[in-house]
Amino acid sequence: MLRRQFLGLLGATAACAALGKPAQAAGTKHFAGYPGSNGVLFDATRCIGCRRCEAGCNQVNGLPAPDRPFDDLSVLDQKRRTNAKSYTVVNRYDNIPGAAGPVYRKTQCNHCLEPACASACFVAAFTKTPQGAVTWDETVCVGCRYCMIACPFEIPTYEYNEPLTPRVMKCTMCYPQITSGKLRVPGCVGACPTEALVYGSRAELLQVARERFHAHPGRYINQIYGEREMGGTNWLYISGVPFREIGLREDLGVTPAPELTSGALAAVPIVASVWPVLLLGIYAVSKARDRVAKEETKAAVAAAVAKAQAEAQTKLAKTKADAEAQMKTAIEREVKKALEEAAQGPTEGGE
C-alpha cells in the first residue's frame, strides 16, 4: 500500500469517528421515566412470606398449577428464581446480621425505566409502556433470548419445554388485565394481606416510602432500591436490612443499560453506510490517478522516442553529408594528384 493511500484511510477512519459522536450523545439523553407511570412498592419490613402474591399472580395470569401448593411454606427453604411457570417468587433470607428474624423478598420483573431487555432485542419485541410496565410481543419475537442475557435481574424466562411455540415469560405488572379493566391493581398486590406491596404512580410511591422512613426513623435503610438502580425501575423496594442481604444486587450502578451500549450501537449505521462509500471513493480516486499517470508516461515516452529518432536522423544526415564531402574532397585531391602526376610523367620518360 502506498503511503498516500494509507494516510487516506486513516483520515477516513477519523472522519467516521468524528461523525459517530453526535449520534452517541443523542442516544444517552437522560430519561426520567414516563410521567405518571405506575409501579409497585415492596416493603421488606411488612412481608411475612405467606406466598399469597405468588398465588394471586398465578391465578390472574392463568399460569399452570405449581408442583407444590402455595400454602406450603417449606418451599421457602430453597432459594428460587422466576421460571416459565411463575412470574414471581418469594425468597426467605435467614441469619441476617441485625435482623430479629428471617426477612422475605419478592422477585419479579422490576420494569426498568430503560429496560436492558428492550435494548438487547433486535426485533423490538419489548415495549416500555407509558403506564410503566415492560411488555413482550410474541408476534415479533424470534426466540433469540438475548433479553434473558441482557437482564441484570435475571428475570425473563423461556418455555424450553414448548417445542413449537415457546414464549419468553415474565411479569407484565398485569398490564393487559389493568388496561382492560379486569384488575384494579396487579394480582400480587391485590393478594398481599399486609400491604407489603402497594400499587400507585411511581412518584407517589417514592413519597410513600419516604413517609415510612420518616415515621419510623431507624427502622429502614434510608434508600429506595429502584429509585436510581440501573437508571431506575418502576418496582421499588424498601427494607430494614441492607439490600444485598435480601438478594438485591448493589453492584449495578445507576446507569441505564441502554446507555452502556447506545454509543457503540449508534455508530453501526454510520460505519455501515459511510465506510464503504468512503473507502470505495478513495480506491476510485487513487485508481484514476494511477491511470492518468500511466497515460502521461506513455505520451512522454512516445515524445522522447520521436525526438531521439529525429535527432538520430539529423545526425545521420549530417554524418552522411560529411562523409560525402570528405569523399568529394578525397576524390578531388586524388584527381588533382593524378593530374599532376600525369603532367610530369612524359618528361621523365622522354630522355
Next chain:
Amino acid sequence: MTKRNPQLRWTGILVFFAALSGVCLSAQGAQEPGAAPPPGRPDQIKIDTLAAYGKLELPAVTFFHDKHTKALVKENKDCQTCHLVENNKLSFTFMRRQGTKPEELQSLYHTNCIGCHLETAAAGKPSGPLDGFCRSCHNAQPPTPARLDAGMDKTLHYRHLASKAIPASTKEATNCSACHHVYDKQTKKIVYAAGKEESCRVCHGDKPQDGVLDLAQASHQQCVLCHLDLAGKGAKDNGPLNCNGCHGAAGQALVAKKNQEVVAKLKNKEVPRLQRGQPDAALITYVPKNGDTSGKSLLMEPVPFDHKAHEKYTDSCRGCHHASMDSCASCHTLTGAKEGKLVTFEQAMHSKSSKHSCIGCHAAKQAPPNCAGCHNRIEESRQPESATCKLCHLPLGKTTLAGSGARMTPQQRAEIAESMLKERPKSPGTYSLGSLPAKVEIRELTDKYQPVELDHGKHVQALLKGMEGNQLAQYFHHDPGTMCQGCHHNSPASATPPRCSSCHPRYFDPKHPKRPGLQAAFHGQCMGCHKDMAVKPVATACTECHLEKQK
C-alpha cells in the same frame, strides 16, 4: 546517548509490576467499611512514647501486659521488675521516673526489654524477641485491642463500700474516703469531702489537664495500687490484678458473677441506697444557677420526681447524672450554654435520643415484648399528645404557681414533690371490664373464610397483666383508655371507639400513605403485635384466626 543496561531496564519493569500488584492486592484486601476489625486482647498496650517527640522510625510496639505479669509470677518477680517506685508509689511508666529525657527513652526500652529477654533466653527459657528481631515488637498492623470499659456499677460500688478489707478512716463511719477525694485549692492538697462524692470523671477527663491525671491514670493508681496493696496484705478478696480482670470480657463475667452472689445475699436482693444526702423526692423545675428567682412564671409546671425509686432503675448515678451530681440546670440552661454543650434544659429532659434524659430512658423501657406490642406500632416521629405532658408536669395548685418552685428551698421542694407523688395513681386504668365486649366478630374476608372471632376480653386481660409490677407502665397507663389506644389509635380515647373501617378504606390510597387499607390495618395491627410480643399464632397461620369456610 549511552546504551542502557537491558538488565537494569527489565528489573525496573519487574519492580513496577510488583509495586502495581502490591497496590492492587492491598486495595483488594482493604476491609469493607463497617466490618469489625480483628479482635485483639484486653491487655494490649501500644508503646509509642517517642511519637510525642517526632516521627517514629519504626511502627509502635505492641505489648501484651498480662503475658508479662504471668511470666514474672512464674519467676517469683514482682511489678518492680519493670516499674520503679516513685514517692512511695509504683510508677505506671516503664523503668523511669519523671524527668527522663526523650533521648534516653529509646535505649531505656531497648536495654531493659531486650536485656531481660536475653537473660531469659540464656537461662534456657522461652523468651520474647531478641536483638535484631525489630519487627517482632514493632508490629506494623497490630490487632485492635479488645478492651472494655472497666465500669463501676452500684453493685460493684456496694462491694467496695461493704468490704472489710477497705477500712473506714478514723473520722468517718464509712470508707468512702479511701477513693473519693477533692482538691482543696487553699491547702493545695487532696482531701475527702463528705457528701460531695462525685464520679471520678468529673475531674479526671480523657486527657491529663492542669496537673490532674486522666481517667485511665487516675483509676489505675487508685484501683490497681489498692488491689496490689490488699493482695500483699493477704486480703481475701483483693480485686483484679491484671488487665483482663477489669477490661476483659472473661474478667468482667467473673466480676458480674460475684456481684450476683453478693446481691443474692442482701435484704430484698437489692443493693442498699447510697447515702450522699440525696432527696427521696425532688421537684424538677428550672432553678437558675445564679439563684436569680425574679423570673416570670412562664415555665412548665414542675415535675415531682421519685428520686428514690429511680435509684433502683439505674446501674449507677451516672445513668442520669452523666457529668456531675449537680442539678441538671447547672449546665443545661434554658437557652443552652457551653458547659451543657448547648443542650437546653428542655432537651436534657425530653431528648428521645439520649439515654440520660427522662423521655429517652422511658422510651428505651418500651422495648421489651410486653410493651413493644403496642409501642412498636406508634410512629416514632409522632408528636405526643399535649395531654400527655400533664402526666409528669402535674399542676401545683392555686397557691403555688409554676416557676415559684424556684423560690422554695430544696427542703420545701422535696416535701411538695413527695406529697404530690403520694397522690399519683398507682395502677393502670381501664373502663370497667364488664362494660367492654368480651368477643368481637370481624367480618372482613368473609368471602374466603368464616368471620374472625376476636377474644377481646382476653386481649385486655393480657395487656393489663403485662403491666403488673411495672410502676412506669402502671402510672403512664392510669388514664382509662390509654391502654385501649394501643389498638384503637388515632381517635380520642373512648369506651366506644369508632370501627376500624371508619378511617381505613377498603383499598390503600397512596395519597394517604400513613393510612393502610382495612385488611392491612387489621393484619398490621394483629400480626405486628403478636410478632413483637412473641405470642402465637404466627403471621402465616391464616386459619388459626380465620376459620376455613365449611364446604
